[in-house]
Amino acid sequence: MDFEFTPEQKALRESASRLARDKFAATAFTHDDFPWANLAALAEAGFTGLTIPEEFGGQGASLLDALLVMEAVSEVCPHSGDAVQATNFGAIRQIATFGSDDLRRDLLPRLIAGEGLVSAGMSEPGAGSALTELKTRAEIDGDHVVLNGQKVWNSHGPEATHVVVWCRFGPSSRDIGAVVVPTDTPGFTKGAPERYMSGERHCALFLDNVRVPRTHVLAERDGLSRMMTIFGIERMGNAVRSLALAQSAFDRAVEHAKTRQQFGRDLCEFQGIQWKFADMKVQLDAARLLVYRAVVNAGDGAPLRAEAQIAKLHANETAFKVANDALQVFGAAGYSTEYPMEYLVRRTRGWMIAGGSVEMMRNKIAESIFDRRFSQRATRATA
Numbered sequence: 001m002d003f004e005f006t007p008e009q010k011a012l013r014e015s016a017s018r019l020a021r022d023k024f025a026a027t028a029f030t031h032d033d034f035p036w037a038n039l040a041a042l043a044e045a046g047f048t049g050l051t052i053p054e055e056f057g058g059q060g061a062s063l064l065d066a067l068l069v070m071e072a073v074s075e076v077c078p079h080s081g082d083a084v085q086a087t088n089f090g091a092i093r094q095i096a097t098f099g100s101d102d103l104r105r106d107l108l109p110r111l112i113a114g115e116g117l118v119s120a121g122m123s124e125p126g127a128g129s130a131l132t133e134l135k136t137r138a139e140i141d142g143d144h145v146v147l148n149g150q151k152v153w154n155s156h157g158p159e160a161t162h163v164v165v166w167c168r169f170g171p172s173s174r175d176i177g178a179v180v181v182p183t184d185t186p187g188f189t190k191g192a193p194e195r196y197m198s199g200e201r202h203c204a205l206f207l208d209n210v211r212v213p214r215t216h217v218l219a220e221r222d223g224l225s226r227m228m229t230i231f232g233i234e235r236m237g238n239a240v241r242s243l244a245l246a247q248s249a250f251d252r253a254v255e256h257a258k259t260r261q262q263f264g265r266d267l268c269e270f271q272g273i274q275w276k277f278a279d280m281k282v283q284l285d286a287a288r289l290l291v292y293r294a295v296v297n298a299g300d301g302a303p304l305r306a307e308a309q310i311a312k313l314h315a316n317e318t319a320f321k322v323a324n325d326a327l328q329v330f331g332a333a334g335y336s337t338e339y340p341m342e343y344l345v346r347r348t349r350g351w352m353i354a355g356g357s358v359e360m361m362r363n364k365i366a367e368s369i370f371d372r373r374f375s376q377r378a379t380r381a382t383a
């Protein structure tokens with residue numbers, strides 16, 4: 001077991017950090033919608049498509065490389081982390097893994113160049129945690145597939161040019177698969193943009209006899225299990241981003257505690273404040289080690305499911321707690337919208353719900369402990 005980064009990994013992290021400090025820091029925390037210009041800068045510097053095979057325009061690097069870039073960028077500018085996520089960890093990986101060669105050759109280079117944006121269309125009004133309840137239908141019609149249904153909570157949906165639509169090709173959960181849909185396809189419409197508590201935009205998506213070539217199908221049968229394995233990569237992007245924001249909150253609070261004086265002393269001289277920082281540090285280190293374990297073991301593939309679930313759960317809860325404690329150290333300035341602390345708290349909160357809630361992670365971790373599947377449905381638990 002080796003806890004040291006290679007010289008190449010250190011250089012990669014430093015170069016991503018330098019780009020973020022030079023180009024993104026000045027406008028960090030000011031973005032109202034997707035940071036297209038920052039995506040272009042990331043693409044130009046070679047920080048998009050890191051984990052995508054070279055034959056499709058990527059760099060064939062490991063998931064750890066992408067994690068290092070994600071950490072470095074998100075610590076400086078969380079919104080630019082959205083661009084790293086979309087081009088390294090998110091639905092793009094579902095396309096890279098399951099897409100037909102035609103689709104991958106056509107679409108992936110454009111996404112990696114920042115000329116498009118793909119989002120994941122999974123959730124529906126009646127299918128959140130219970131993803132297998134999804135109702136969006138796909139029917140094969142010769143060389144095409146026709147989709148009907150509705151999606152909700154689509155992050156960056158207002159800006160997306162493509163959506164990986166999770167859908168069912170038949171009645172059973174074994175019939176769940178996914179299809180890539182360009183958002184300008186006739187019959188595809190977007191609902192009005194809405195905002196999460198953190199300010200990021202999302203929208204509903206409506207599919208009314210949307211017809212795309214069959215080469216856009218990623219999985220047709222038995223897709224759910226395979227897609228969920230790759231979704232573990234998305235979860236690692238989610239986990240490391242939440243930690244990066246918490247680290248940013250922590251670092252800001254350390255500097256504040258060194259200089260803010262009350263009762264004639266620096267805040268960091270009070271034991272009540274010191275212990276808060278000690279706890280934050282231990283929690284951050286522990287969560288980071290769990291994320292790194294899952295990502296290092298993934299190599300250039302997907303993490304083991306249980307390792308990804310454990311890492312996501314602990315990273316999400318740690319990040320929110322650390323960001324919240326760091327805000328407390330700032331007093332009223334932490335609560336003010338004039339400073340970034342409150343945004344960091346709001347943003348870390350969302351990841352406890354997105355990508356599989358912390359409750360669902362606990363359900364899944366329990367299944368791996370007992371090596372049994374516990375049905376969540378209104379029937380008895382099954383062996």
Ligand SMILES: Cc1cc2nc3c(=O)[nH]c(=O)nc-3n(C[C@H](O)[C@H](O)[C@H](O)COP(=O)(O)OP(=O)(O)OC[C@H]3O[C@@H](n4cnc5c(N)ncnc54)[C@H](O)[C@@H]3O)c2cc1C
Nearest residue numbers: 120121122123128129153154155350353354355357359376
């Ligand atoms: C910031 C953010 C970004 C998102 N981005 C996307 C996106 O891009 N694409 C997309 O498709 N979706 C997206 N989502 C939606 C997300 O996937 C769902 O919110 C999530 O799966 C939970 O579903 P729900 O909101 O319907 O909550 P519900 O499933 O209704 O759950 C409500 C509460 O009950 C708990 N709960 C439910 N079932 C159980 C159970 N069996 N045991 C214990 N507790 C349970 C949940 O954990 C939750 O706390 C996003 C959500 C957020 C917050």
